[in-house]
Amino acid sequence: MDVKADRELRVDAQRNYDAVLAAAHQLFAEKGIDVSMEDVGRAAGVGKGTLYRHFPDKDHLYAAVSVERFAALRDRATELATSDDSWAALSSWLRDFDRSAHHYRGLSARVSEGLGRTDSAVARACEPMKARAKVLLEHAQSAGEISSDLDITAVLTLVSSLPDSYRQGEGSSELIDVVLRGLHA
Amino acid sequence: MDVKADRELRVDAQRNYDAVLAAAHQLFAEKGIDVSMEDVGRAAGVGKGTLYRHFPDKDHLYAAVSVERFAALRDRATELATSDDSWAALSSWLRDFDRSAHHYRGLSARVSEGLGRTDSAVARACEPMKARAKVLLEHAQSAGEISSDLDITAVLTLVSSLPDSYRQGEGSSELIDVVLRGLHA
DNA sequence: ACCTGAACACCGTTCAAGT
DNA sequence: ACCTGAACACCGTTCAAGT
Numbered sequence: 358m359d360v361k362a363d364r365e366l367r368v369d370a371q372r373n374y375d376a377v378l379a380a381a382h383q384l385f386a387e388k389g390i391d392v393s394m395e396d397v398g399r400a401a402g403v404g405k406g407t408l409y410r411h412f413p414d415k416d417h418l419y420a421a422v423s424v425e426r427f428a429a430l431r432d433r434a435t436e437l438a439t440s441d442d443s444w445a446a447l448s449s450w451l452r453d454f455d456r457s458a459h460h461y462r463g464l465s466a467r468v469s470e471g472l473g474r475t476d477s478a479v480a481r482a483c484e485p486m487k488a489r490a491k492v493l494l495e496h497a498q499s500a501g502e503i504s505s506d507l508d509i510t511a512v513l514t515l516v517s518s519l520p521d522s523y524r525q526g527e528g529s530s531e532l533i534d535v536v537l538r539g540l541h542a
Numbered sequence: 543m544d545v546k547a548d549r550e551l552r553v554d555a556q557r558n559y560d561a562v563l564a565a566a567h568q569l570f571a572e573k574g575i576d577v578s579m580e581d582v583g584r585a586a587g588v589g590k591g592t593l594y595r596h597f598p599d600k601d602h603l604y605a606a607v608s609v610e611r612f613a614a615l616r617d618r619a620t621e622l623a624t625s626d627d628s629w630a631a632l633s634s635w636l637r638d639f640d641r642s643a644h645h646y647r648g649l650s651a652r653v654s655e656g657l658g659r660t661d662s663a664v665a666r667a668c669e670p671m672k673a674r675a676k677v678l679l680e681h682a683q684s685a686g687e688i689s690s691d692l693d694i695t696a697v698l699t700l701v702s703s704l705p706d707s708y709r710q711g712e713g714s715s716e717l718i719d720v721v722l723r724g725l726h727a
Numbered sequence: 728a729c730c731t732g733a734a735c736a737c738c739g740t741t742c743a744a745g746t
Numbered sequence: 747a748c749c750t751g752a753a754c755a756c757c758g759t760t761c762a763a764g765t
Contacts, residue, residue, distance in 0.1 A: 366728095366729095367728065367729070369728095369729075369730085370728075370729060370730090373729090373730085393756075393757055393758080394757075394758060394759080395756090395757070395758090403730080403731085404730065404731040404732060405731080405732075405758090405759080405760090406729090406730060406731060406732075406760085406761080407729080407730055407731075409758090409759065409760080410729075410730080413759095414758080414759075415758070415759095466651070469705055470705075504715055506715040507715055507720070511715075511717065514705055514717075515704070515705075515717050515720060518703050518704055518705045518717075519700070519703055520654055520655075520699055520700075520703045530689055530691040530692055530696075532696065532699075532700050532703075534724075535692070535700060535721065535724040535725055536720065536721065536724055537724070538723070538724040539719075539720040539721055539722070539723040539724025539725070540720055540724070551747095551748095552747065552748070554747095554748075554749085555747075555748060555749090558748090558749085578737075578738055578739080579738075579739060579740080580737090580738070580739090588749080588750085589749065589750040589751060590739090590740080590741090590750080590751075591741085591742080591748090591749060591750060591751075592748075592749055592750075594739090594740065594741080595748075595749080598740095599739080599740075600739070600740095728765100729764105729765080730763105730764080730765075731762105731763085731764075731765100732761100732762100732763095732764105733760105733761090733762090733763100734759105734760080734761080734762095735758105735759085735760075735761095736757100736758090736759085736760100737756100737757085737758085737759105738755100738756085738757085739754105739755090739756085740753105740754085740755085740756105741752105741753080741754075741755100742751100742752090742753080742754095743750105743751100743752090743753095744749105744750085744751095744752100745748105745749080745750075745751105746747100746748080746749075746750100
């Protein structure tokens, strides 16, 4: 839980960092990621200067609230890399990624936009996860389960571009199912 | 070309309306749809009041710059409805829709978001096109070419949610191809 | 070293005052 | 009937002044 343990922080600074992150998690869950920085600061009980001292811009805050879920996905990819069914491994992981990317309303679109760029904090936070997912993709490609024309950035960009909430009637298809079907050779 | 001919406008008002629309087309093409209303007004040589008199909010401007392309897609769907290859008709039309939705950077995401709601100006502008596309979808569903679990809103939302520009290396797959593949039974 | 809140820049939208 | 531009509300971000 002690995120950002690499840089030593004064106890009050660490407490503020944690408070901002907790407030962001809660507000994002309640209202989506478009809540204002001002609201996040107020909910955390800190001024804007403090907020921006710890998170240089809103993108860094998005990265910060994602880092634990990205780490879990990274570990999950590492596990799945030993699977003997490379398509099952990849598609199962992509379902998890899809769920995780949509954890907060609006977040998935930011992930999708960020994945291509090198200058994005979210993209940087994705890298270890992406490297492990790349292995899953390459396994599936070697097994001929998915086209070799697609790279891992394309696949993740595609999946995270799916709309936040398209709820249809009872028993209907999820859009992720359509995409996975399209990916499967 | 004389859009909005239903409501009679004074000649100067019509000229301003046209100027705003032309400026929006040009600025959207150059810089994407996130250019400010102020910039659109300035480029058109009108004040903000005039801008908002003709387009009650930015969403209406998005609808206005889309209306001709939506009409073309509506007509195209009507033509294709007589095709005897229902999948070829649907997939060809969806490719056109994909291209059209991405005509201006950022527009596709707005179309995707709007398609579900009833209160959206973009959604209202889509309706006739959507009704004709629904026929194509139902033909393909009757022929067993695509799952009956998907409704036309789901399909259009999915296609327009694709990222604006994911350019991969040479000769690689386009994301629309993946989606169409996933849709085809 | 860290914090605060006033201040700045920008943008969508409104409206009082004009012709 | 239509136009203009000042004004308002909101938001991301910065920074001078404090402890």
